Amino acid sequence: MQSKTLSNQFIFNEKIDPEALFSLYTDDFSYIEEIFATTLQHFDADFSMLQLAYENGSTEDLKKAIHKIKPTFGYTGLLDIQQSCKQFEDQCAAAHEISEVADNYTSIKNLLLEGRDIIEKDYSRLKVFNANPI
Secondary structure, X not given: OOOOOHHHOOOOOOOOOHHHXXXXXXXXXXXXXXXXXHHHHHHHHHHHHHHHHHHXXXXXXXXXXXXXXXXXXXXXXXXXXXXXXXXXHHHHXXXXXXXXXXXXXHHHXXXXXXXXXXXXXXXXXXXXXXXXXX
């Protein structure tokens, strides 16, 4: 008998790890919808803190901002983005000047925005899916 996983019921974006979501939420799609909604509610404020830290030239504040936003991507199954956040956090911790992380800042910022877009699209699809149970 085949085990029941999220991927058998709802097809998430290919960048979302359905097994990671299953390990956190089993097949509670309503709760996953809530998690995605909460993530989206807080994303802009957290992202703004990241941008402000960079604009102020503070590698310490940048490290704190990326540390705060990093778990978001684990909770939503975007494990590659979470790992990229961890790497950027480590780079910020080692940097003495903001210029040392400038190129990586641009990359992580774009990656975070891509992650937000993925979450938004799957959140919209989850709302429809949950409103129309099989």
